[in-house]
Amino acid sequence: MIAYSSDFFVNRLVKEWLKHERLIIAVDLDDTIIPYNPELTDSCKEVVALLKECESIGTVLIINTARQESKHESSMQQVRDLGLNPVAINKTPEWLDLPFGKAGKVYANIFLDDRGGLATTTMQLRRALEIVKHMREQESIKL
Secondary structure (H helix, E strand, C coil): CCCCCCCHHHHHHHHHHHHHCCEEEEECCECCCECCCHHHHHHHHHHHHHHHHHHHHCEEEEECCCCCHHHHHHHHHHHHHCCCCEEEECCCCCCCCCCCCCCCCCCCCEEECCCCCHHHHHHHHHHHHHHHHHHHHHHHHHC
8 A cells, every 4th residue: 555644534535636636625704714813714724725726737626615505606606705616505506426325314525514624624735735735746746
């Protein structure tokens, strides 16, 4: 088994990203990428910047929010206005081929949520991104 990192979770992200040439990221909105509390404005900007960089090398972005369904379309637009490209909200897209089905919770390789260890998950995602970019650069040098 190839180890790209000593952190199991970073290693798993890298393997999945390389195998599928994309990563599925589920992201919360309020206080994760859209500041609700003013003291989290900088944190939200950092997460948005990280997601943009991830999108540039291959991701599927799914919004995972507790907002009411009546606010979903405006929420999608808020995220687009940040320069991100979400494909779905609170569901796994039908076109995404998963070997184990789509019933139940949203499927993602990583979940980013201010209420669920955001500092740790963004650090892991950032490290996985660095490794994948480096590996792709090395591959292009070989060609």
